[in-house]
Amino acid sequence: MFSLDLQEWGSPLQKVLRAQPIPQGSEVLIKLKYCGVCHSDVHIRDGYFELGSGKRFQMQERGMKLPMTMGHEPYGTVITAGEDANDVPVGEDRLVYPWTGCGQCPSCLAQMDNWCMQPRYLGIQRPGGYASYLLVPDVKYLIDVGGIDPIFASVLACSGLTAYSAIKKLQPCSLADHIVIFGGGGLGLMAIAILKALGHKSIVLAEIDEKKWALARTAGATMLINPQRYEEAIEQLKSVTGGLWGAIDFVGATQTAEVALQSLRKGGRLISVGLFGGEIKLPTVTLAQRALTIQGSYVGSLPELREVVELAKTGRLQPLPLSTCSADEISSVLDQLKLGQVQGRVVARFD
Ligand SMILES: [Zn+2]
Numbered sequence: 001m002f003s004l005d006l007q008e009w010g011s012p013l014q015k016v017l018r019a020q021p022i023p024q025g026s027e028v029l030i031k032l033k034y035c036g037v038c039h040s041d042v043h044i045r046d047g048y049f050e051l052g053s054g055k056r057f058q059m060q061e062r063g064m065k066l067p068m069t070m071g072h073e074p075y076g077t078v079i080t081a082g083e084d085a086n087d088v089p090v091g092e093d094r095l096v097y098p099w100t101g102c103g104q105c106p107s108c109l110a111q112m113d114n115w116c117m118q119p120r121y122l123g124i125q126r127p128g129g130y131a132s133y134l135l136v137p138d139v140k141y142l143i144d145v146g147g148i149d150p151i152f153a154s155v156l157a158c159s160g161l162t163a164y165s166a167i168k169k170l171q172p173c174s175l176a177d178h179i180v181i182f183g184g185g186g187l188g189l190m191a192i193a194i195l196k197a198l199g200h201k202s203i204v205l206a207e208i209d210e211k212k213w214a215l216a217r218t219a220g221a222t223m224l225i226n227p228q229r230y231e232e233a234i235e236q237l238k239s240v241t242g243g244l245w246g247a248i249d250f251v252g253a254t255q256t257a258e259v260a261l262q263s264l265r266k267g268g269r270l271i272s273v274g275l276f277g278g279e280i281k282l283p284t285v286t287l288a289q290r291a292l293t294i295q296g297s298y299v300g301s302l303p304e305l306r307e308v309v310e311l312a313k314t315g316r317l318q319p320l321p322l323s324t325c326s327a328d329e330i331s332s333v334l335d336q337l338k339l340g341q342v343q344g345r346v347v348a349r350f351d
């Protein structure tokens, strides 16, 4: 088999030939067909995320050791499994939940692996999907996406799930409540499409690059604002009838969080997802008196991935612009993502 491995932080992925792994215990072996090439892999390849004020989140300190096969949006055919695996759908195609944990802690036992304190994520701490074969720790992480375009399905494991989990954190909220999405990139567009598919009536996009507005309108945005025009943006958000219930910040800059917090109605919620590296400064009195909730959201749980897949199966969730690349092109796609030159999502295909 081959894999595309990160051997040195910040360097191109290297193609490596190795023996095909043999699944042990509950493990399942997948022959990969597709794996989404995600923007977060740009940071993972570099080895860090900026935290603001010059601080960095180092991948090495989060248990990522090199060499590592990256790729966390895998889709493929089930080949074989270890002796402890039951009900293995051999020969069938499955989407793989990549945010796997230790399997033992209370979060993992509740299928909230994404909250595990010892994460074993595919493509970060465990070998991932930029390869011809992939070992999945348990059959429970395989999801039947029958009927959905497999290229779209692979994107659901990361951006779809991340957007869906953030939207769920807005609950309790009605379909008439006003929601603002900060950031009109892949995640923001996915969130707009999911909100529309769920039947939400008022979906605002706050995006500084007005060239991205047309795509957002097509996806379902009902109002567009530019958060760079700070005072005007806050004024517009505060003027919606009944007030702004929720904000999902897929940027995570100081300014997006500030516009969100200044605009929310009493009892409103800010869900912070983006890893741009901003900081929130808020008087604790304001937090209390306006009964605000600020919650972080990182990827999503296994049941949430099943839910967003079910939503896609209804046909109401419109796929985003998708394109494919070969395995050998993954590294250069990451370079293009870093330069902001990619429209929509790119999925690697392993023929
Ligand atoms: Zn991703």
Ligand SMILES: [Zn+2]
Residues within 6 Å of the ligand: 101, 102, 103, 104, 105, 106, 107, 108, 113, 116, 117, 118
């Ligand atoms: Zn765990």
